[in-house]
Amino acid sequence: AQSVTQLGSHVSVSEGALVLLRCNYSSSVPPYLFWYVQYPNQGLQLLLKYTSAATLVKGINGFEAEFKKSETSFHLTKPSAHMSDAAEYFCAVKIYGQNFVFGPGTRLSVLP
Amino acid sequence: GAGVSQTPSNKVTEKGKYVELRCDPISGHTALYWYRQSLGQGPEFLIYFQGTGAADDSGLPNDRFFAVRPEGSVSTLKIQRTERGDSAVYLCASSLTGASNNYEQYFGPGTRLTVT
Secondary structure (H helix, E strand, O other): OOEEEOOOOEEEEEOOOOEEEOOEEEOOOOOEEEEEEEOOOOOEEEEEEEOOOOOEEEOHHHOEEEEEHHHOEEEEEEOOOOHHHOEEEEEEEEOOOOOOEEOOOEEEEEEO | OOOOEEEOOEEEEOOOOOEEEEEEOOOOOOEEEEEEEOOOOOOEEEEEEEOOEEEEOOOOOOOOEEEEOOOOOOEEEEEOOOOHHHOEEEEEEEEOOHHHHOOOOEEOOOEEEEEO
């Protein structure tokens, strides 16, 4: 069965600094990979997804992620953090015929 | 257009009571998912509907949990004999048919269930 790990339950960056949120997955077959953002008291919003096309995926709000098969990783980055990026971020994996599996999440704080 | 809606937004109930949580998916979305999110954790899969039928209910924790989607649109998650451990946010998501849209899900705001 597939699984997802997110290194760092809480990440703090200064406004304008690089954002790097880590996601590693385990899967025996090529996966679909997703990043979702969750603002307080709201549902999850899709940031971006990898679906076996380009390995570098661009999403909303300036975020992007790169699929690295050799490292089984799908890390999320943004060149310059904004205060409005403070939220909880979840990585998820989906394999055909199996359920979605979400990681435990990383809370991003942006310091002024 | 309208997104996924869930009612109620908050539900407080006593241990042992029965509760129903409702999900209205995006119109035209044939796939519907229920998840449970405990504090500080990611969503945990409960059940997946394709149309009216439950295609996968392997995530339901026990037989106190049941979900229906009788007309292939609105879904209701039912919990019998609630326990304090059932307290969580219950999320609903919908999508166009499975793989055809690369499994892109749209989430509702959730129902926060508190069992006292």
